Amino acid sequence: MGMVQERANEGRVALANLLQTYSVEVTARDSRSLDDVKKILQPGAEVFVANLPNESADVLINAAASLRDAGLTPVPHIVARNIATRQDLDDMIAGLVNKAGVERALILGGDRDQPAGEFDSALQIIQTGLLEKHGIRRIAIACYPEGHPRIADDVLWAALRDKLGAAAKAELETLLVSQFLFDPKAIVEFAGALREAGIETPLRIGVAGPADRGKLIKYALRCGVGASLRVLRERGKVARNVLSGETPDDLLGEVARAQEDNPSLGMTGVHFFTFGDPARSARWAEEQRH
Numbered sequence: 001m002g003m004v005q006e007r008a009n010e011g012r013v014a015l016a017n018l019l020q021t022y023s024v025e026v027t028a029r030d031s032r033s034l035d036d037v038k039k040i041l042q043p044g045a046e047v048f049v050a051n052l053p054n055e056s057a058d059v060l061i062n063a064a065a066s067l068r069d070a071g072l073t074p075v076p077h078i079v080a081r082n083i084a085t086r087q088d089l090d091d092m093i094a095g096l097v098n099k100a101g102v103e104r105a106l107i108l109g110g111d112r113d114q115p116a117g118e119f120d121s122a123l124q125i126i127q128t129g130l131l132e133k134h135g136i137r138r139i140a141i142a143c144y145p146e147g148h149p150r151i152a153d154d155v156l157w158a159a160l161r162d163k164l165g166a167a168a169k170a171e172l173e174t175l176l177v178s179q180f181l182f183d184p185k186a187i188v189e190f191a192g193a194l195r196e197a198g199i200e201t202p203l204r205i206g207v208a209g210p211a212d213r214g215k216l217i218k219y220a221l222r223c224g225v226g227a228s229l230r231v232l233r234e235r236g237k238v239a240r241n242v243l244s245g246e247t248p249d250d251l252l253g254e255v256a257r258a259q260e261d262n263p264s265l266g267m268t269g270v271h272f273f274t275f276g277d278p279a280r281s282a283r284w285a286e287e288q289r290h
Contacts, residue, residue: 012288014256015249019289021269023048023075023204024278028055028063036279038070040286046104047278048075048140048271053082053112057092064100074102075140080125081110084117090130097134104138105131106177107163123159126166138173143203145178145190157197164201178206180273184254191265202268205255207248209272209281249288 023046026033037047047067051060064074076096083089096102107122119125122141131139141163147153160176167174176194181187191203252270259267272281 010260011253011257014260015253016289018205018252018256018259018267019270019285021204022272022285023269024209024272024274024281024285025050026063026274026278027052027276028059028076030276033274033276033278034063034066037282038067038072040279040282041072042286043071044073046073046075048106049077051077051079051082053079053110053116055082057088057095060092061095061099064096064102068101073104074100075104075106076100076102077106077108078125079108079110080119080121081112081115083119083125086118086128086130088117089119089125089128093130093134093136097136103136104140105136106140106142107131108142121159123163123166126163126170126172129170131172132170136172138175139167140175140177140204141167141201143176143178143190145186146181146183148179160199164199174201176201176203177271178203180206180208182208182251184251184258187255187267188258188265191267195264195266200266202266204269204271205252205267206271206273207251209248209274210277210284 024037024041025048026037027050029052037045041047049060049063049067051057060076064076067074074096078089078092083092093105096105107125109121125131126139141160143160144151144156148156151159164174178187178190187205194201194203255267259265270285272278272285274281
């Protein structure tokens with residue numbers, strides 16, 4: 001019993017260490033969620049702000065500014081396929097920096113089938129030079145440990161290398177943020193594959209925060225994380241917890257232990273996909289950190 005208890009204590013410490021760095025996600029128009037995170041998160045905490053298709057840059061800028069005013073660190077999504085022209089991109093980044101003090105951003109290609117204009121990939125955004133022109137020095141890049149429903153694995157790996165190479169050329173600091181998943185083995189293996197490939201960029205683990213079960217499954221299927229859902233069906237306790245909207249203790253506990261056992265994996269924090277309820281994720285993370 002003593003050894004079991006000791007292992008459990010080690011797991012709690014490992015999880016607390018992993019959660020010393022975490023971020024949550026909100027959508028720019030979700031004023032209730034914006035207000036919630038301002039009340040719960042520690043000063044300086046990162047809040048990723050999603051910019052939905054057909055949503056004006058001002059909505060994103062205003063949301064980022066309100067977070068900055070509350071002492072938090074806004075990390076806006078800059079989505080290639082949502083941007084019509086280079087001038088629009090220039091104006092958006094200028095507004096984010098000048099009005100909201102933005103220093104870092106998540107650069108995405110976007111899922112819409114038809115781009116709004118001349119951009120269709122995150123790489124193109126990075127290559128414009130507009131990020132560093134306006135003083136953004138750190139970017140996050142999405143990665144897909146379980147693949148992407150519409151993009152072949154070899155294409156994903158090549159694109160990741162290209163984006164990291166372009167960022168290095170622009171002297172931008174990079175962070176990888178994974179798509180959310182439910183299988184700890186998949187993310188640990190992916191982290192190992194990154195390091196074996198010579199990619200040393202820190203990796204933040206994407207997980208589904210506590211959320212309504214139906215919402216969670218809908219988002220998971222849309223995002224192409226069906227493999228993780230299959231794993232859930234086979235892993236009784238994890239499945240019951242996640243699909244009932246409970247907290248990701250077991251998933252992140254396994255990840256945290258793997259990171260403690262092998263620090264070279266470079267898994268340096270957690271990103272919560274919150275499905276409209278960031279307060280639940282933030283409260284849970286704060287409880288685990290102390």
